[in-house]
Amino acid sequence: MTLDPTLFGEIDPPQRLLMGPGPVNAHPRVLRAMSADLLGQFDPEMTGFMNQVMALYRPVFGTANQWTMLIDGTARAAIEASLVSLVEPGDTVLVVNFGRFGLLLTEILTRLGAKIEAVSAPWGEVVPLEAIAEAIEKSGPKVVATVHGDTSTTMAQPLEGLGDLCKAAGAYLYVDACATLGGMEIAADRWGADVVTGGLQKCLGGPSGSAPITISDRAAERIFARRHVEQGIRRADISDGAGPRIPSNYFDLAMIMDYWSEKRLNHHTEATSMLYAARECARVALGEGLEARFARHRKAGAAMTAGGRAMGLTVYGDDAHRMTNVTGVCIPAGLDGEAIRTAMRAHFEIEIGTAFGPLQGKIWRLGAMGYNAMKHKVLLTLAALEACLTAEGHAVPLGAAVPAAIAAWEAA
Secondary structure, three states: OOHHHHHHHOOOOOOOOOOOOOOOOOOOHHHHOOOOOOOOOOOHHHHHHHHHHHHHHHHHHHHOOOOOEEEEHHHHHHHHHHHHHOOOOOOOOEEEOOOHHHHHHHHHHHHHEEEEEEEEEEOOOOHHHHHHHHHHHHHHEEEEEEOEEEOOOOEOOOOOOOHHHEEEEEEEEEEEOOOOEEEEOHHHHHOOOEEEEOOOOOOOOOOOEEEEEEEOOOHHHHHHHOOOOOOHHHOOOOOOOOOOOOOOOOOHHHHHOOOOOOOOOOOOOOHHHHHHHHHHHHHHHHHOOOHHHHHHHHHHHHHHHHHHHHHHOOOOOHHOOOOOOOOEEEEOOOOOOHHHHHHHHHHHHHHHHHHOOOHHOOOEEEOOOHHHHHHHHHHHHHHHHHHHHHHHOOOOOOOOHHHHHHHHHHHH
């Protein structure tokens, strides 16, 4: 069947305020950068931009790693690239599991044929370092894999000292920092993390589709030991490693790293507009100053939490380990959570998040990150939530949320 193109109009989405767990509204500078002209992948201007991206993301990750670059794809692409390139079939991997995305690591590792051990905490809590140390000693893993901030539970796992435990055990440390990169401190070198990955669509204020990654020299050695360059692009100056072939071509970090290096191995065609976006995300973050940016996210999270509590709502999870950029709020008993979300969109053009798994239908997730971690956007969200709750017949202290949020913002 041939479709008449006049049936479809120009894309003109509603101007929604995205105050869920991500994606969020992209920074206007990022959208402008994406409209720049395309370049050939090995144009000197293009490879210059690639080198700039590598330099820009080192401070964002808190690292001096040479191998700091982008994976073309959503944040999950970088997770898969990391695990498929680090983990060999039969390797023992210890997963630090405290939410949906710890379970995702387990899912990916199962497909890779890893032997999986887990050290877990109930949803709404984090795993104590002592429990991780005990699990490392017991299981002797080749890799320890953890999420930093798990948006499913709104908890942030403390990572100080974990890298030292891993190195002492001869293990590599992988960290998924998709939800926190650019909004909470990421200290790859201080933590002793070997691979850390992120995404643009949350605290960095960009679109989903490009995934920053940083790789330690120690991890790079392991990855290059598995290098097997595909037949059609073999070169005399790039030799294969002695280790087993990485079982994914697209997510083969050895070839991707050679693509980003001065070797410029023709592994794939870089997603030019997404590289422009990632470059501008980092420029915006560094231009603001990372400490100022982290403080802004702390203020936004504190304001959202205080406003929710001022409405008489229960804030989900452990206050001591709460992410600064996503707040879980328990849906009052007898209330249809989806009806409130629908009303927020219909009346105010504001989107808040639902939840997964055991928390589905039990909490809303209110995000304030990146370009949306602003006082007025938090206040608009809380005021709209108050109005929608009231319209559904749920009694709240009228007018209490916004003043409480303002006070919390100023105090944080």
